[in-house]
Amino acid sequence: MYRVTIDTDACEGIFACLVRDDRFVESEDGLADFDTTSAETYRTGEHCVVAEFDDDRLERARQAAAACPPGAISIEVVDDGAGGAETPDERSEEAVCR
Template sequence: MSADTADGDGSEEAVADEETAADDAAADTYTVAVDRDACDGVFACLVRDDRFREDDDGLAGFDPETADALERSEASVQATFTDDRLEDARAAAAACPFDAITVETQ
């Protein structure tokens, strides 16, 4: 950054605020769900999106460290994300041979 923008007039802060706003605009909020009855543990999803994990039952689940929210029931597991990886989630869903994964934007 040039010396004339670092003189304390707030220019650096304005640039940082604009960059944060641009990052927020690029982030999508979406929910990815795995139908546990349909999942057969093929794990084609894991190859396309590293947020998927094998759960204790040998079915697809999610890395809880990567999700904003995670809900699990006997029938499904759902994770909500706010990031720029929507296409990764869609690729994982498309790769599932049992159509056990759905992606919904909010």
């Protein structure tokens, strides 16, 4: 499982991510967001949106992050829950939007 975070303060709506990974979409406010239909979890904070995925498209997410000119996208491989990873309800906004 891996977590993809979009820092909405850094996102400039350039959308280089959309070309590399179709799970990225344009939100109503003109910034990058996720198509949540393929996400295991989806959370929003004041300064970010976060989705977790459990699929074979990690490399596509990494390509999207690398293509983001302002560097607003980060990728983190996370525990799949077997080792006691936090559930979405246990995460503070600070932990989600780091």
